[in-house]
Every structure is written in C-alpha cells, then in structure tokens.
Amino acid sequence: MEEFTKKILVSSEQIEQKVKEIGKEITEDYKGKELMLVGILKGAAIFMADLARSIEIPVTMDFMAVSSYGSSTKSSGVVRIIKDLDSNIEGKHILIVEDIIDTGLTLNYITDNLNKRGASSVKICTLLDKPERRKVDVPVDYRGFVIPDEFVIGYGIDYAEKYRNLPDIFSLKEKKCD
Numbered sequence: 001m002e003e004f005t006k007k008i009l010v011s012s013e014q015i016e017q018k019v020k021e022i023g024k025e026i027t028e029d030y031k032g033k034e035l036m037l038v039g040i041l042k043g044a045a046i047f048m049a050d051l052a053r054s055i056e057i058p059v060t061m062d063f064m065a066v067s068s069y070g071s072s073t074k075s076s077g078v079v080r081i082i083k084d085l086d087s088n089i090e091g092k093h094i095l096i097v098e099d100i101i102d103t104g105l106t107l108n109y110i111t112d113n114l115n116k117r118g119a120s121s122v123k124i125c126t127l128l129d130k131p132e133r134r135k136v137d138v139p140v141d142y143r144g145f146v147i148p149d150e151f152v153i154g155y156g157i158d159y160a161e162k163y164r165n166l167p168d169i170f171s172l173k174e175k176k177c178d
C-alpha cells in the first residue's frame with residue numbers, strides 16, 4: 001500500500017505551454033550571443049531536454065550534478081559537486097537550468113561557483129519556485145510556476161529517486177494513520 005497521496009499540481013499541458021513561452025523569451029534575450037545551457041542533474045534533465053528544443057538559437061549544453069537532499073525530503077544544507085562541467089566557461093554566457101528552487105542553497109552555491117570561473121554572465125531558469133521555503137536569496141531570471149510549500153514529484157523531480165518519469169507534477173502528502 002502507498003503511504004502517500006498524490007495531487008496534481010501542474011499538468012503536462014501546462015508545462016508544455018510554459019516551456020514554449022520561456023523558450024521564446026530566451027531566444028529573444030540571447031540573440032547574437034553564444035549561450036550555454038547548464039542543466040543540474042538529475043532533476044532538471046527532462047526540463048532541459050524540452051526547453052533546449054523550444055529555443056531557436058544555437059546553444060551548447062553541459063551538465064553538473066550536485067546533491068544536498070540525498071534520499072531525504074529535507075536539504076542537508078551542504079552542497080557537494082558530484083559531476084562537474086566538461087569545459088571551461090570563461091567568457092561564456094551561462095544559463096543554469098533547474099527543475100525547482102526550494103531553500104535556494106543548491107543554486108546559491110552553483111551560481112557563486114560558476115561566477116568565480118569567469119563566465120560573462122550567469123543567469124537562472126527554473127521550472128518551479130517554492131519561495132516560502134527560501135533560506136538564501138537567489139536571483140531568478142526565468143521562472144515557470146510559483147508553487148506552495150509542498151513536496152513535489154514528477155517531470156524529472158524525485159522522491160527517493162522514484163517518480164521522475166511522471167509527465168505531470170504532483171504534490172505528495174503523507175497518508176494519515178487512523
């Protein structure tokens with residue numbers, strides 16, 4: 001028996017529409033510039049794949065993996081790089097692609113880290129933003145949906161590594177024992 005109940009929060013149709021809108025904005029904003037998308041594994045993999053195809057200028061793509069959550073629903077607060085970028089980003093325009101900003105600790109660490117490598121610009125694109133949980137401020141340049149303080153899964157986002165392949169985004173609530 002499942003110990004959680006799932007409630008749909010953002011449908012695949014809503015996501016598809018939003019990805020198109022954000023892609024259009026990025027296409028306009030970076031016209032004439034060399035843009036590198038940096039996806040943060042694993043959560044952003046699915047968003048990155050869809051977003052990249054909605055951008056109509058040439059882009060390069062790279063990935064980083066960091067972890068602060070492990071298999072818990074609470075951030076440990078300590079960010080570790082598990083996989084670094086393959087190339088030097090000095091002088092490049094970087095757009096970090098994230099699935100969700102929660103406490104902000106992950107992106108605060110990554111933006112600092114990439115800025116120190118001498119990128120020309122480092123901007124942030126996130127599909128979901130959960131502002132109520134923020135511990136550090138992060139400047140968000142492209143934002144899909146603002147969501148309430150609920151644990152979410154689907155469209156790349158996991159709970160204990162499961163549910164990433166769900167096409168919609170759900171909030172997970174623990175079932176009450178009676």
Ligand SMILES: O=P(O)(O)OC[C@H]1O[C@H](OP(=O)(O)OP(=O)(O)O)[C@H](O)[C@@H]1O
Nearest residue numbers: 041042043067068069102103104105106
């Ligand atoms: O704003 P924060 O509180 O730091 O949380 C957001 C981060 O947490 C999740 O990643 P996680 O570390 O769980 O790895 P995953 O992407 O592999 O699931 C999510 O994908 C974000 O990267």
Ligand code: HPA
Nearest residue numbers: 102150151152153157158
């Ligand atoms: O709501 C969430 N769900 C899954 N992983 C997460 N990492 C930060 N917030 C979340």
Ligand SMILES: [Mg+2]
Nearest residue numbers: 043069157158
């Ligand atoms: Mg996770």
